[in-house]
Amino acid sequence: MSTPPLDTLTLPNVIETLDYETALAALIADARARLNAAGIAWDVDTLETDPIMILLEAWAYRELLLRARVNDAARANLLAFAAGSDLDHLAAFYDVARLADETDDRLRARTRLTIMGRSAGGPDERYRAVVLGVSTRIRDVAIWREVTDPTVRVSVLTTEGDGEADAALLAAVQTALERPDIRVVSDRFVVSSAVQQAVDVTMTVRLEATASASILTDLPDLIAADWLTESLLGLDLTHSWLIAHAMRSGVTRVEVVSPVSDIEVDSTRAIALGTITIIDGGRGR
Known part of the structure; x- marks a missing residue:
């Protein structure tokens, strides 16, 4: 079963939908109940100059700010929403470090590939993550095997010019894939330019x-x-x-x-x- 793209998932329940009017109405109802319990009749919630209303409106606004901060904290711990240094820390948990000049979107995609390919020598997502981790010059990569041949074929597309990968970049990809902690003993890599x-x-x-x-x-x-x-x-x-x-x-x-x-x-x-x-x-x- 394939894993759905992050941008197709529904918003998680931990992220609350905020509404100022709803928050204010709840505060007004609570204030009225408390005042009535103390024997104080208060029914001027439609009067903007009423001191209690002024305070309730300020509290409602501050409550929304607090709830928004909680939402931001929740997002910072979710791969689909984390950005900047929050994303750096989340990626580091999976042993992924941001490359120089790497965008959030690229780091997020590479982290997801690393999670999907946690096996030492595959699946293909593991090798894709390794290749993308070589350089931000790599725009995309295809990994495939032909029938039962243990040869792993790697096709590299770059961000430069027409997308053709030069010899130095292909050599760097080959070296990264052949690291002892990456390669399965039976795998042999053939790296070429996609173009x-x-x-x-x-x-x-x-x-x-x-x-x-x-x-x-x-x-x-x-x-x-x-x-x-x-x-x-x-x-x-x-x-x-x-x-x-x-x-x-x-x-x-x-x-x-x-x-x-x-x-x-x-x-x-x-x-x-x-x-x-x-x-x-x-x-x-």
Whole structure:
């Protein structure tokens, strides 16, 4: 049974929903009961200048601040919500330390992988956590085995350029995986870059009659930037994706010249966009 993503879980009961009016109403009811028990009639809770109401409103506000602080303390102990130094301490409990310049989201994901892969030599989450712990330059990693072969194949995608991993980074990943406290005796690692091909793209783009010609110049950079925001491992390069991301304001028609057909990759690989060439397709609708 797979573990659900943290952001799909419902809000835990320990985190209370706060409401000022509810807190104030409870304080008013309590004050009225106490005053009545002392023989003091008090029924001016709608009068804003009443001294008791002024105090109750202040107490209600302070109670909300206190309850909010309790909520914050509860969040600090939950992986889905912990941030900053609170997250550092929570991760440290699982022997995970923040890398230089590592974001909360990345540290949180790496900590979760470590928890899921507590076995000394696996499951795959264990190896994923080890690889991601090598450097913040690593954007994503795929771990897989083929049939009964003990070889563990590792595909690394970086945050830099087109995502291709250089030799030094691959060597660092190999070293981390082969540490005696990490590797199972029977496992052998083959580490490679997830990006193994760069695909050049050529498109014919037609503009509206009044559209700026600069659109044609800007499109290559815009499309390349959009590609890098995707989850690239296993993402096919399709004509439909290229057309959708070339259809900017002022563009009326897009035709993909090359690649001539969609390019498919498996979940362990990624495609890098090479040179993007835009051909002026004229004006019209």
